[in-house]
Amino acid sequence: MWQDIIIIFIIAACMFFIGRRIRRQLGGSKTGCGCSCSGCDDPSAKTKSCKTKTTRSLH
């Protein structure tokens, strides 16, 4: 029983983490620099520049 409680807690934490990652990716900067391969908190990817304008549409 105690194992199941731990398992449920771990799975919920993983779902929260992945959900947050997806939300940040989708809702991040318009220029796509909100997240990179190494994650959303990578300073080289997430900088002040993310607040800049969008790039031109290509279609």
Next chain:
Amino acid sequence: MNMSTPTTIALAGNPNAGKTTLFNTLTGARQHVGNYPGVTVEKKAGAYTFPTGEEATIIDLPGTYSLTAYSVEEVVARDYLVQEKPDVVINITDASNLERNLYLSAQLLELGVPMIIALNMIDVAQDRGISLDAQRLSDLLKVPVIPIIARSGKGTVELMAAALELARKNIPWNPLHISYGEDVDLALQTMAESITTAGFLQDSYSPRWLALKYLEGDSQIQEKGRRNNPAVDTELQEIVTKVGEHLHKTMETYPEAIIADHRYGYIKSVLRQEVITHKFDIDRLHASDRIDKVLTNRFLGPLIMLAVLLGLYKFTFTYSELPVSWFAAFFDWLSGNLNALLPDGHLKSMLISGVIHGMGGVLGFVPLIMFMFFGIAILEDSGYLARVAFMMDRVFRIFGLHGSSVMAYIVSGGIAGGCAVPGVMAARTLRSPRERLATLLTVSFMNCGAKLPVLALLTATFFSRSQAQLMFLLTLLAWLVALTAAKILRLTVLRGESTPFVMELPPYRFPTFRGLLIHTWERTWQYIKKAGTTILAISILIWAMMTFPGLPQSEEENFVQQRQEVAASAAQTADDQQLKERLSAIGTAQAGSALRHSFAGRIGTAMESVSWLPGFDWRTNIALVGGFAAKEVIVTTLGTAYSLGETDPKNNATLSETLARDPHWNPVVALALIVFVMFYAPCFVTVVCISKESGSWKWGLFSICFNTAFAFLLATLVYQGGQALGLAG
């Protein structure tokens, strides 16, 4: 300047002039510095504290050759300067190529920004026999000029002191007026008057500068003008057309060329006034040029490039073999201990099958990744990667791509180990929207770092004797497929003319050992971080999907009954060995049945109706679905799937050994899977980036469908072809 707010200092300059190096030196940041142009596509911000305690915000702008909106980075740099109006702009110039670098300086002076010129790489210039009189240049341009060496930090204190002094003066913007000849000057004057009278776009731009941009055909400014006041825009366009026709008639040229000629004329006139002197014969070939005579030779160059690539893989696979086996032994030891320590149950299963056999499979390749990144860092820091781009440029034109696409391909994993996300971002340097889109949609075909563990696992298992050679061939295959796909796109949905390209080759530099270690560690750490966070979480979720809901009660009872029957019959024969074997077989059948009955098992089994064509079983199908989240997940999922199906606690075989023993697997299946993994849908993060960079989700969706269909076709050809030829073994 308001003393309570930090001084804003922007770093502007040509690509590869050393802006990011200076930015890192000043702010203590560790932004990636590459010995090739176009490292900075977006601007970055960092903090700097003066010795007086005053604060400054340093903005690293993308490298640009001009301030006319031809490419995205030019727009980013100019928009920042015009709209944000920094207190000071530090224009970083490559002192060894001063004439070309001053072209941007002239445009900054024309804009009128408070500016300091930093003469960077003054040591390189001196080595080339170039002597520069900074004071003389300062007197002529009427801006402070400070010689620096950004790499060592020499001169940066003086530079920042001059910047602070200039910021304190708070002088208004003072545009420089260069004469462009009678015709253009007259047109500029007329246009500036119209702009002033109508108050046209004057909140951000000076009238003469606006007029100049109209004459240069700056599409962004013209579009703004059209939206702001169509009547004035039409009037200005008429003048542009008139002067253009006149110049074409009289000189067979156009305004943009005249403007560029006069800017260079202005620069030459400045430099000739004892600013620059050559100690040696300037025709003497520099060391870099001499090396390039061999390394970029039309015939020898490509051969050397292929040899370097093969050497890189040989180096990586040869030297990483031993540390990879240490990692594997460590994870075996860990799982063995956990198995002995923990009571049976879901927690033990999750830790062993989900975490150790899942994430451990990815972490086990850390030494290999490290060796690969070290090799790539040598190529990059020395400047050889730029030569690879230069040589590939010729090939790219044949396939309808722009020379600038080469760097996007290389960043994405052109030499295995990159990442498609910065590759997609690097495509911003492309001016033609169609070429840019063709690049965006094909960069994900490169072998990024996430695909490496999958390729390494399968090549090590089924092609261990020729692992480096196979990786080399797979790299060539990735390029070939990406370029073919680009050509198909350029001939169909993205049809259009190719644009010309001039590749600038930075000088060769001897990489510093510290620099190599930093670059290697930065990338390896990203890999470890991703494995320890995202991959771990996905690995646990996939374990849960492979474990639940478990077998129905009736089937559980069926297996219990089978065990009882086996035990009863064994009691009569008293053969312990046979009993153990039969019980083990029942255990394996039960584990397999439970796995197939799980959520993931059902998905994988349903997909078998199609996946039999390229030879993928249900376990592989689950791994490939998981791979959409991140390609490393393919290894973790296979690890978990085979671990959950294993019932013998003493069996600590690695995933590689398990796959080699499994009757379903053979070299043809492995090759089909390698091909599929290389080319199927990009990972989720890349799809989002493609969508955002292209401005439409349609292209993100297109990349998923196009790539998967393409990969499925190739993998089916490999598998069915291999079967037909009897290579399956």
